[in-house]
Amino acid sequence: MLDLAFIRENPEVVKAAVVNKREKADVDAILAADERRRALLKEVEALRAERNEVSKRIGIMKKKGEAAGDLVISMRQVGERVKEIETDLSAIDAQLGEMLLWVPNIPACDVPVGDEEHHNEVVRSWGEKGKFAERPAPHWEVAERLGLVDFARGSKISGAGFMLYMGLGARLERSLINFMMDYHSEKHGYKEVLPPYLVTRDCMVGTGQLPKLEEDMYHVGSDDLFMIPTAEVPVTNIFREEILSAFDLPVKMTAYSGCFRREAGSYGKDTRGLVRVHQFDKVEMVKIVAEEKSYEELESLLRDAEDILQALGLCYRVIKLSTEGLSFAAAKCYDLEVWAPGVERWLEVSSCSNFESFQARRANIRYRDADGKVHFVHTLNGSGLAMPRIVVAILENFQNADGSVTIPEVLRGYMGGISKIEAPKGA
Protein backbone atom coordinates (compact mmCIF):
# COMPACT_ATOMS: atom_id res chain seq x y z
CA MET A 1 0.00 0.00 0.00
CA LEU A 2 1.15 3.49 -0.75
CA ASP A 3 0.84 6.38 1.65
CA LEU A 4 -2.35 8.25 0.83
CA ALA A 5 -0.58 11.55 1.45
CA PHE A 6 2.07 10.51 -1.07
CA ILE A 7 -0.59 9.75 -3.68
CA ARG A 8 -2.21 13.11 -2.98
CA GLU A 9 1.07 14.92 -3.50
CA ASN A 10 2.51 12.84 -6.36
CA PRO A 11 -0.41 11.63 -8.45
CA GLU A 12 1.62 11.59 -11.66
CA VAL A 13 4.27 9.30 -10.19
CA VAL A 14 1.59 6.88 -9.06
CA LYS A 15 -0.22 6.97 -12.39
CA ALA A 16 3.05 6.20 -14.20
CA ALA A 17 3.62 3.20 -11.92
CA VAL A 18 0.11 1.92 -12.69
CA VAL A 19 0.73 2.20 -16.43
CA ASN A 20 4.26 0.76 -16.34
CA LYS A 21 3.12 -2.25 -14.34
CA ARG A 22 0.00 -2.69 -16.50
CA GLU A 23 -2.28 -2.31 -13.51
CA LYS A 24 -5.73 -0.78 -13.48
CA ALA A 25 -6.00 1.35 -10.35
CA ASP A 26 -7.95 4.60 -10.81
CA VAL A 27 -5.83 7.28 -9.15
CA ASP A 28 -8.24 10.14 -9.89
CA ALA A 29 -11.09 8.27 -8.21
CA ILE A 30 -8.88 7.80 -5.17
CA LEU A 31 -8.07 11.51 -5.03
CA ALA A 32 -11.74 12.42 -5.31
CA ALA A 33 -12.72 10.00 -2.54
CA ASP A 34 -9.89 11.30 -0.38
CA GLU A 35 -11.08 14.88 -0.77
CA ARG A 36 -14.65 13.93 0.07
CA ARG A 37 -13.45 11.94 3.06
CA ARG A 38 -11.48 14.82 4.50
CA ALA A 39 -14.42 17.19 4.11
CA LEU A 40 -16.70 14.79 5.99
CA LEU A 41 -14.08 14.25 8.64
CA LYS A 42 -13.75 17.93 9.29
CA GLU A 43 -17.49 18.25 9.71
CA VAL A 44 -17.96 15.26 11.97
CA GLU A 45 -14.99 16.11 14.13
CA ALA A 46 -16.32 19.59 14.78
CA LEU A 47 -19.67 18.10 15.81
CA ARG A 48 -18.02 15.54 18.05
CA ALA A 49 -15.93 18.25 19.67
CA GLU A 50 -19.11 20.17 20.44
CA ARG A 51 -20.84 17.10 21.80
CA ASN A 52 -17.87 16.18 23.98
CA GLU A 53 -17.71 19.65 25.44
CA VAL A 54 -21.45 19.93 26.14
CA SER A 55 -21.68 16.39 27.51
CA LYS A 56 -19.01 17.28 29.98
CA ARG A 57 -21.08 20.25 31.09
CA ILE A 58 -24.17 18.09 31.39
CA GLY A 59 -22.30 15.77 33.71
CA ILE A 60 -21.26 18.65 35.93
CA MET A 61 -24.76 20.11 35.99
CA LYS A 62 -26.33 16.77 36.91
CA LYS A 63 -23.88 16.38 39.74
CA LYS A 64 -25.01 19.74 41.08
CA GLY A 65 -28.65 18.74 40.64
CA GLU A 66 -29.36 21.26 37.89
CA ALA A 67 -31.73 20.50 35.00
CA ALA A 68 -30.03 19.94 31.66
CA GLY A 69 -32.98 18.87 29.53
CA ASP A 70 -32.50 21.43 26.75
CA LEU A 71 -28.87 20.56 26.32
CA VAL A 72 -29.64 16.84 26.22
CA ILE A 73 -32.23 17.40 23.52
CA SER A 74 -29.94 19.51 21.36
CA MET A 75 -27.11 17.03 21.79
CA ARG A 76 -29.44 14.25 20.77
CA GLN A 77 -29.85 16.08 17.46
CA VAL A 78 -26.11 16.56 17.13
CA GLY A 79 -25.69 12.85 17.81
CA GLU A 80 -28.10 11.98 15.03
CA ARG A 81 -26.25 14.19 12.58
CA VAL A 82 -22.95 12.64 13.69
CA LYS A 83 -24.36 9.21 13.03
CA GLU A 84 -25.46 10.21 9.53
CA ILE A 85 -22.03 11.52 8.64
CA GLU A 86 -20.36 8.50 10.18
CA THR A 87 -22.42 6.25 7.95
CA ASP A 88 -21.28 8.18 4.87
CA LEU A 89 -17.76 8.25 6.17
CA SER A 90 -17.49 4.55 6.79
CA ALA A 91 -18.85 3.86 3.30
CA ILE A 92 -16.27 6.14 1.75
CA ASP A 93 -13.53 4.73 3.98
CA ALA A 94 -14.31 1.21 2.84
CA GLN A 95 -14.39 2.32 -0.77
CA LEU A 96 -11.13 4.22 -0.45
CA GLY A 97 -9.46 1.36 1.41
CA GLU A 98 -10.46 -1.10 -1.29
CA MET A 99 -9.22 1.21 -4.05
CA LEU A 100 -5.90 1.66 -2.26
CA LEU A 101 -5.40 -2.10 -2.08
CA TRP A 102 -5.38 -2.16 -5.88
CA VAL A 103 -2.63 0.45 -6.28
CA PRO A 104 0.66 -1.31 -7.05
CA ASN A 105 4.00 -0.44 -5.56
CA ILE A 106 6.12 2.06 -7.47
CA PRO A 107 9.09 0.55 -9.33
CA ALA A 108 12.50 1.72 -8.14
CA CYS A 109 14.12 4.33 -10.37
CA ASP A 110 16.68 1.93 -11.87
CA VAL A 111 14.06 -0.61 -12.95
CA PRO A 112 13.84 -0.69 -16.77
CA VAL A 113 10.44 0.35 -18.08
CA GLY A 114 8.68 -2.02 -20.44
CA ASP A 115 7.80 -5.64 -21.12
CA GLU A 116 9.77 -8.60 -19.91
CA GLU A 117 10.78 -9.91 -23.30
CA HIS A 118 12.60 -6.77 -24.37
CA HIS A 119 13.44 -4.98 -21.15
CA ASN A 120 14.49 -7.58 -18.62
CA GLU A 121 18.25 -7.22 -18.14
CA VAL A 122 20.74 -10.03 -17.68
CA VAL A 123 22.91 -8.69 -14.87
CA ARG A 124 25.44 -11.53 -14.82
CA SER A 125 25.75 -15.24 -15.26
CA TRP A 126 27.70 -17.95 -13.52
CA GLY A 127 28.93 -21.36 -14.65
CA GLU A 128 28.89 -23.00 -18.05
CA LYS A 129 26.11 -24.81 -19.78
CA GLY A 130 27.24 -28.46 -19.72
CA LYS A 131 28.32 -30.15 -22.93
CA PHE A 132 26.55 -33.35 -23.93
CA ALA A 133 27.23 -35.76 -26.77
CA GLU A 134 23.53 -35.83 -27.54
CA ARG A 135 20.61 -33.89 -26.21
CA PRO A 136 20.13 -34.85 -22.56
CA ALA A 137 16.87 -36.44 -21.55
CA PRO A 138 14.19 -34.23 -19.99
CA HIS A 139 13.93 -34.62 -16.23
CA TRP A 140 10.64 -36.49 -16.27
CA GLU A 141 12.25 -39.30 -18.22
CA VAL A 142 15.20 -39.40 -15.86
CA ALA A 143 12.93 -39.24 -12.82
CA GLU A 144 10.70 -42.03 -14.06
CA ARG A 145 13.55 -44.27 -15.15
CA LEU A 146 15.23 -43.93 -11.77
CA GLY A 147 11.97 -44.29 -9.84
CA LEU A 148 12.23 -40.86 -8.23
CA VAL A 149 8.79 -39.44 -9.00
CA ASP A 150 5.55 -41.32 -9.65
CA PHE A 151 3.67 -38.82 -11.78
CA ALA A 152 0.67 -41.04 -12.51
CA ARG A 153 -0.03 -41.91 -8.91
CA GLY A 154 0.51 -38.33 -7.81
CA SER A 155 -2.30 -37.34 -10.15
CA LYS A 156 -4.43 -40.22 -8.93
CA ILE A 157 -4.14 -39.01 -5.35
CA SER A 158 -4.60 -35.27 -5.84
CA GLY A 159 -5.01 -34.44 -9.52
CA ALA A 160 -2.69 -33.08 -12.17
CA GLY A 161 0.22 -31.04 -10.89
CA PHE A 162 0.70 -32.90 -7.61
CA MET A 163 3.97 -34.74 -7.27
CA LEU A 164 4.58 -38.02 -5.53
CA TYR A 165 8.29 -38.35 -4.79
CA MET A 166 9.46 -41.86 -4.00
CA GLY A 167 12.63 -43.42 -2.63
CA LEU A 168 15.75 -41.46 -3.50
CA GLY A 169 13.58 -38.82 -5.18
CA ALA A 170 11.96 -38.08 -1.82
CA ARG A 171 15.37 -38.25 -0.19
CA LEU A 172 16.84 -35.81 -2.72
CA GLU A 173 14.05 -33.32 -2.04
CA ARG A 174 14.57 -33.58 1.70
CA SER A 175 18.35 -33.31 1.29
CA LEU A 176 18.01 -30.12 -0.70
CA ILE A 177 15.72 -28.61 1.92
CA ASN A 178 18.09 -29.48 4.73
CA PHE A 179 21.14 -28.32 2.80
CA MET A 180 19.60 -24.93 2.05
CA MET A 181 18.22 -24.41 5.56
CA ASP A 182 21.56 -25.29 7.12
CA TYR A 183 23.43 -23.04 4.70
CA HIS A 184 21.28 -19.96 5.32
CA SER A 185 21.07 -20.39 9.05
CA GLU A 186 24.70 -21.38 9.66
CA LYS A 187 26.60 -19.48 6.97
CA HIS A 188 24.35 -16.52 6.22
CA GLY A 189 23.06 -15.79 9.69
CA TYR A 190 19.33 -16.21 9.16
CA LYS A 191 17.12 -17.32 12.01
CA GLU A 192 15.33 -20.56 11.27
CA VAL A 193 11.53 -20.39 11.32
CA LEU A 194 8.88 -23.05 10.75
CA PRO A 195 5.61 -21.24 10.04
CA PRO A 196 1.97 -22.30 9.66
CA TYR A 197 0.86 -23.28 6.14
CA LEU A 198 -2.60 -21.81 6.55
CA VAL A 199 -2.96 -18.10 7.16
CA THR A 200 -5.73 -15.58 7.70
CA ARG A 201 -7.04 -13.25 5.04
CA ASP A 202 -5.35 -10.33 6.84
CA CYS A 203 -1.96 -11.91 6.30
CA MET A 204 -2.64 -12.39 2.60
CA VAL A 205 -3.62 -8.74 2.29
CA GLY A 206 -0.61 -7.75 4.38
CA THR A 207 1.95 -9.16 1.97
CA GLY A 208 -0.06 -8.15 -1.09
CA GLN A 209 -1.33 -11.46 -2.50
CA LEU A 210 -4.88 -10.29 -1.89
CA PRO A 211 -7.05 -8.92 -3.28
CA LYS A 212 -5.37 -9.24 -6.67
CA LEU A 213 -4.40 -12.93 -6.73
CA GLU A 214 -7.32 -14.48 -4.87
CA GLU A 215 -8.20 -16.88 -7.66
CA ASP A 216 -4.66 -18.27 -7.62
CA MET A 217 -4.91 -19.21 -3.95
CA TYR A 218 -6.25 -22.33 -2.29
CA HIS A 219 -8.89 -21.21 0.15
CA VAL A 220 -10.36 -23.14 3.05
CA GLY A 221 -13.83 -21.64 3.03
CA SER A 222 -15.10 -23.09 6.30
CA ASP A 223 -12.44 -21.16 8.21
CA ASP A 224 -11.62 -18.40 5.70
CA LEU A 225 -7.97 -19.47 5.72
CA PHE A 226 -5.60 -19.58 2.78
CA MET A 227 -2.95 -22.15 1.92
CA ILE A 228 0.29 -20.21 1.70
CA PRO A 229 1.69 -19.70 -1.82
CA THR A 230 5.09 -19.02 -0.22
CA ALA A 231 6.56 -18.84 3.29
CA GLU A 232 6.95 -15.12 2.62
CA VAL A 233 3.35 -14.70 3.78
CA PRO A 234 3.48 -16.14 7.30
CA VAL A 235 7.08 -15.09 7.93
CA THR A 236 6.67 -11.45 6.87
CA ASN A 237 3.46 -11.28 8.89
CA ILE A 238 5.21 -12.40 12.08
CA PHE A 239 5.59 -8.75 13.05
CA ARG A 240 2.25 -7.53 11.74
CA GLU A 241 0.80 -4.72 13.88
CA GLU A 242 4.03 -4.44 15.85
CA ILE A 243 6.61 -1.75 16.47
CA LEU A 244 10.13 -3.14 16.52
CA SER A 245 13.16 -1.50 18.04
CA ALA A 246 15.85 -0.18 15.69
CA PHE A 247 18.28 -2.36 17.61
CA ASP A 248 16.45 -5.49 16.46
CA LEU A 249 17.03 -4.66 12.81
CA PRO A 250 17.82 -6.17 10.43
CA VAL A 251 15.67 -9.22 11.14
CA LYS A 252 16.81 -12.09 8.91
CA MET A 253 14.70 -15.24 8.83
CA THR A 254 14.72 -18.36 6.73
CA ALA A 255 11.90 -20.85 6.49
CA TYR A 256 11.16 -24.05 4.66
CA SER A 257 7.54 -24.57 3.70
CA GLY A 258 5.27 -26.28 1.29
CA CYS A 259 3.85 -23.77 -1.21
CA PHE A 260 0.42 -24.07 -2.76
CA ARG A 261 -0.63 -22.40 -5.99
CA ARG A 262 -3.68 -23.05 -8.10
CA GLU A 263 -1.88 -21.69 -11.18
CA ALA A 264 -5.28 -20.76 -12.55
CA GLY A 265 -5.15 -19.86 -16.21
CA SER A 266 -1.79 -21.48 -16.83
CA TYR A 267 -3.05 -24.82 -18.12
CA GLY A 268 -1.25 -25.90 -21.24
CA LYS A 269 2.01 -24.28 -20.15
CA ASP A 270 4.66 -26.54 -18.67
CA THR A 271 2.18 -29.29 -17.98
CA ARG A 272 4.83 -31.97 -18.06
CA GLY A 273 7.20 -32.75 -15.29
CA LEU A 274 8.20 -30.67 -12.32
CA VAL A 275 8.40 -27.20 -13.84
CA ARG A 276 4.94 -25.98 -12.84
CA VAL A 277 3.13 -27.75 -10.02
CA HIS A 278 0.39 -26.97 -7.51
CA GLN A 279 2.37 -27.95 -4.43
CA PHE A 280 6.09 -27.55 -4.02
CA ASP A 281 8.76 -27.16 -1.41
CA LYS A 282 10.68 -23.94 -1.03
CA VAL A 283 13.21 -22.41 1.31
CA GLU A 284 12.53 -18.73 1.69
CA MET A 285 14.57 -15.86 3.11
CA VAL A 286 12.84 -12.82 4.60
CA LYS A 287 14.46 -9.61 5.79
CA ILE A 288 12.97 -6.77 7.77
CA VAL A 289 15.24 -3.75 7.66
CA ALA A 290 15.49 0.02 8.16
CA GLU A 291 14.59 1.96 5.01
CA GLU A 292 18.05 3.36 4.29
CA LYS A 293 19.52 -0.14 4.20
CA SER A 294 17.05 -1.96 2.01
CA TYR A 295 18.80 -1.78 -1.35
CA GLU A 296 22.07 -2.88 0.17
CA GLU A 297 20.20 -5.74 1.80
CA LEU A 298 18.63 -6.70 -1.52
CA GLU A 299 22.07 -7.21 -3.05
CA SER A 300 23.22 -9.40 -0.16
CA LEU A 301 19.95 -11.36 -0.26
CA LEU A 302 20.59 -12.04 -3.93
CA ARG A 303 24.14 -13.21 -3.18
CA ASP A 304 22.83 -15.51 -0.44
CA ALA A 305 20.54 -17.17 -2.99
CA GLU A 306 23.31 -17.35 -5.60
CA ASP A 307 25.59 -19.09 -3.09
CA ILE A 308 23.26 -22.08 -3.08
CA LEU A 309 23.38 -22.43 -6.86
CA GLN A 310 27.13 -22.11 -6.86
CA ALA A 311 27.48 -24.71 -4.11
CA LEU A 312 25.36 -27.07 -6.19
CA GLY A 313 27.46 -26.27 -9.25
CA LEU A 314 24.52 -25.21 -11.39
CA CYS A 315 24.85 -22.74 -14.24
CA TYR A 316 22.56 -19.74 -13.75
CA ARG A 317 21.99 -16.13 -14.67
CA VAL A 318 20.71 -13.10 -12.76
CA ILE A 319 17.89 -11.10 -14.35
CA LYS A 320 16.81 -7.64 -13.33
CA LEU A 321 13.07 -7.55 -14.04
CA SER A 322 11.48 -4.75 -16.03
CA THR A 323 8.44 -2.90 -14.72
CA GLU A 324 6.01 -5.33 -16.35
CA GLY A 325 7.81 -8.29 -14.84
CA LEU A 326 7.67 -6.90 -11.32
CA SER A 327 5.05 -8.31 -9.02
CA PHE A 328 2.30 -6.04 -7.78
CA ALA A 329 4.01 -5.42 -4.44
CA ALA A 330 7.66 -5.25 -5.49
CA ALA A 331 9.73 -2.11 -6.09
CA LYS A 332 12.64 -4.03 -7.52
CA CYS A 333 13.27 -7.68 -8.22
CA TYR A 334 16.05 -9.96 -9.42
CA ASP A 335 15.20 -13.41 -10.73
CA LEU A 336 17.67 -16.27 -10.67
CA GLU A 337 17.33 -18.62 -13.60
CA VAL A 338 19.02 -22.01 -13.74
CA TRP A 339 19.91 -23.70 -16.99
CA ALA A 340 18.04 -26.93 -17.72
CA PRO A 341 19.51 -28.66 -20.80
CA GLY A 342 16.82 -31.34 -21.07
CA VAL A 343 13.97 -28.89 -21.55
CA GLU A 344 16.48 -26.44 -23.06
CA ARG A 345 15.29 -23.53 -20.99
CA TRP A 346 16.31 -21.15 -18.26
CA LEU A 347 14.08 -21.86 -15.27
CA GLU A 348 13.24 -19.30 -12.60
CA VAL A 349 14.27 -20.70 -9.22
CA SER A 350 14.32 -17.53 -7.15
CA SER A 351 12.88 -14.04 -7.03
CA CYS A 352 14.66 -11.63 -4.73
CA SER A 353 12.57 -8.54 -4.13
CA ASN A 354 12.59 -5.31 -2.21
CA PHE A 355 9.07 -4.21 -1.27
CA GLU A 356 10.27 -1.04 0.42
CA SER A 357 7.45 0.02 2.78
CA PHE A 358 4.65 -1.38 0.60
CA GLN A 359 4.04 -4.53 2.64
CA ALA A 360 4.93 -2.78 5.89
CA ARG A 361 2.10 -0.28 5.36
CA ARG A 362 -0.40 -3.02 4.61
CA ALA A 363 0.71 -5.18 7.50
CA ASN A 364 1.51 -2.20 9.75
CA ILE A 365 5.05 -3.25 10.62
CA ARG A 366 7.07 -0.39 12.07
CA TYR A 367 10.19 0.33 14.06
CA ARG A 368 11.26 2.99 16.51
CA ASP A 369 14.56 4.68 15.72
CA ALA A 370 17.16 5.82 18.23
CA ASP A 371 15.33 9.18 18.60
CA GLY A 372 12.05 7.45 19.38
CA LYS A 373 10.49 8.25 16.03
CA VAL A 374 8.36 5.56 14.43
CA HIS A 375 8.89 4.53 10.80
CA PHE A 376 7.63 1.81 8.53
CA VAL A 377 10.19 -0.94 7.99
CA HIS A 378 11.26 -2.13 4.58
CA THR A 379 10.62 -5.78 3.80
CA LEU A 380 12.47 -8.06 1.40
CA ASN A 381 12.31 -11.68 0.49
CA GLY A 382 13.87 -14.14 -1.84
CA SER A 383 13.64 -17.82 -2.57
CA GLY A 384 16.66 -19.67 -1.43
CA LEU A 385 15.56 -21.72 -3.43
CA ALA A 386 12.47 -23.39 -4.92
CA MET A 387 13.02 -27.16 -4.94
CA PRO A 388 11.32 -28.71 -7.96
CA ARG A 389 13.19 -26.78 -10.58
CA ILE A 390 16.46 -27.41 -8.76
CA VAL A 391 15.63 -31.11 -8.98
CA VAL A 392 14.97 -30.55 -12.69
CA ALA A 393 18.37 -28.89 -13.09
CA ILE A 394 20.18 -31.62 -11.15
CA LEU A 395 18.53 -34.47 -13.08
CA GLU A 396 19.11 -32.84 -16.43
CA ASN A 397 22.60 -31.41 -15.90
CA PHE A 398 24.15 -34.24 -13.93
CA GLN A 399 22.80 -37.24 -15.82
CA ASN A 400 25.41 -39.64 -17.15
CA ALA A 401 25.62 -41.72 -20.30
CA ASP A 402 24.78 -44.85 -18.30
CA GLY A 403 21.50 -43.32 -17.15
CA SER A 404 22.63 -42.54 -13.60
CA VAL A 405 22.66 -39.08 -12.04
CA THR A 406 25.63 -37.75 -10.12
CA ILE A 407 24.75 -36.09 -6.82
CA PRO A 408 26.40 -32.72 -6.14
CA GLU A 409 29.07 -33.11 -3.50
CA VAL A 410 27.44 -30.77 -0.99
CA LEU A 411 24.36 -33.03 -0.90
CA ARG A 412 26.11 -36.34 -0.44
CA GLY A 413 26.22 -36.17 3.33
CA TYR A 414 22.48 -35.55 3.30
CA MET A 415 21.93 -38.45 0.88
CA GLY A 416 23.43 -41.06 3.14
CA GLY A 417 26.85 -40.83 1.54
CA ILE A 418 25.95 -41.99 -1.95
CA SER A 419 27.43 -40.14 -4.92
CA LYS A 420 25.12 -41.35 -7.66
CA ILE A 421 21.50 -42.26 -8.18
CA GLU A 422 21.30 -45.38 -10.28
CA ALA A 423 18.47 -47.31 -11.86
CA PRO A 424 16.92 -49.78 -9.43
CA LYS A 425 18.24 -53.30 -9.97
CA GLY A 426 16.14 -55.42 -12.26
CA ALA A 427 14.33 -52.42 -13.69
Place this chain on the structure above:
RNA sequence: GGAGGGGUGGCUGAGUGGUCGAAAGCGACGGUUUUGAAAACCGUUGUAGGGGAAACCCUACCGGGGGUUCGAAUCCCUCCCCCUCCGCCA
Protein backbone atom coordinates in the same frame (compact mmCIF):
# COMPACT_ATOMS: atom_id res chain seq x y z
C1' G B 1 -16.88 -29.17 21.01
C1' G B 2 -18.91 -27.96 26.44
C1' A B 3 -18.36 -24.98 31.23
C1' G B 4 -15.96 -21.07 33.76
C1' G B 5 -12.24 -16.92 34.01
C1' G B 6 -9.67 -13.21 31.33
C1' G B 7 -7.82 -9.50 27.13
C1' U B 8 -6.34 -1.86 29.63
C1' G B 9 -0.10 2.21 27.43
C1' G B 10 7.00 -0.85 26.37
C1' C B 11 5.78 -4.27 30.90
C1' U B 12 2.93 -5.21 35.70
C1' G B 13 -1.75 -3.49 36.99
C1' A B 14 -6.07 -0.04 39.01
C1' G B 15 -10.37 1.68 37.05
C1' U B 16 -18.06 -1.02 36.62
C1' G B 17 -21.63 5.36 33.11
C1' G B 18 -19.49 11.85 33.55
C1' U B 19 -13.80 16.83 34.00
C1' C B 20 -10.47 9.20 31.95
C1' G B 21 -5.88 8.93 26.95
C1' A B 22 -6.72 6.44 31.50
C1' A B 23 -4.06 5.85 38.80
C1' A B 24 0.21 3.50 40.72
C1' G B 25 4.67 0.83 40.09
C1' C B 26 8.53 -0.84 36.79
C1' G B 27 11.31 0.25 32.53
C1' A B 28 13.24 4.00 29.09
C1' C B 29 14.92 9.05 28.09
C1' G B 30 16.57 14.12 29.85
C1' G B 31 18.32 17.01 34.09
C1' U B 32 20.35 17.96 39.26
C1' U B 33 24.03 15.78 42.40
C1' U B 34 28.95 12.81 41.78
C1' U B 35 36.03 12.30 39.94
C1' G B 36 32.93 8.47 37.38
C1' A B 37 28.98 5.12 38.36
C1' A B 38 25.03 3.69 41.54
C1' A B 39 21.40 5.65 44.75
C1' A B 40 18.31 9.83 45.58
C1' C B 41 15.48 13.88 43.69
C1' C B 42 12.99 16.66 39.50
C1' G B 43 10.99 16.36 34.65
C1' U B 44 9.59 13.78 30.08
C1' U B 45 7.75 9.35 28.14
C1' G B 46 1.53 5.72 23.21
C1' U B 47 -0.35 5.51 18.03
C1' A B 48 -2.94 7.49 14.09
C1' G B 49 -6.04 11.10 11.35
C1' G B 50 -7.55 16.26 10.44
C1' G B 51 -6.58 21.68 10.77
C1' G B 52 -2.51 25.44 11.20
C1' A B 53 3.37 28.99 8.66
C1' A B 54 4.18 27.77 13.65
C1' A B 55 3.22 27.66 18.89
C1' C B 56 -0.68 24.72 19.15
C1' C B 57 -5.80 22.96 18.61
C1' C B 58 -9.34 19.13 17.47
C1' U B 59 -10.79 13.88 16.63
C1' A B 60 -10.29 8.64 17.19
C1' C B 61 -8.19 4.42 19.64
C1' C B 62 -8.62 0.41 26.73
C1' G B 63 -8.70 -7.38 21.71
C1' G B 64 -12.05 -6.57 16.61
C1' G B 65 -16.96 -5.12 14.91
C1' G B 66 -21.90 -3.40 16.12
C1' G B 67 -25.61 -1.34 19.71
C1' U B 68 -27.76 1.61 24.05
C1' U B 69 -26.83 6.80 25.96
C1' C B 70 -26.42 13.87 25.97
C1' G B 71 -21.93 11.03 27.49
C1' A B 72 -18.94 4.13 27.25
C1' A B 73 -12.51 1.32 29.16
C1' U B 74 -17.07 0.72 32.17
C1' C B 75 -23.79 -1.58 30.11
C1' C B 76 -25.77 -4.97 25.85
C1' C B 77 -24.90 -8.12 21.28
C1' U B 78 -21.34 -10.58 18.27
C1' C B 79 -16.65 -12.36 16.65
C1' C B 80 -11.40 -13.36 17.74
C1' C B 81 -7.53 -14.67 21.08
C1' C B 82 -5.42 -16.39 25.94
C1' C B 83 -5.94 -19.28 30.73
C1' U B 84 -8.36 -23.40 33.83
C1' C B 85 -11.41 -27.79 33.82
C1' C B 86 -14.14 -31.60 30.89
C1' G B 87 -14.65 -34.17 26.17
C1' C B 88 -12.30 -35.68 21.53
C1' C B 89 -7.82 -36.63 18.93
C1' A B 90 -2.27 -37.29 15.61
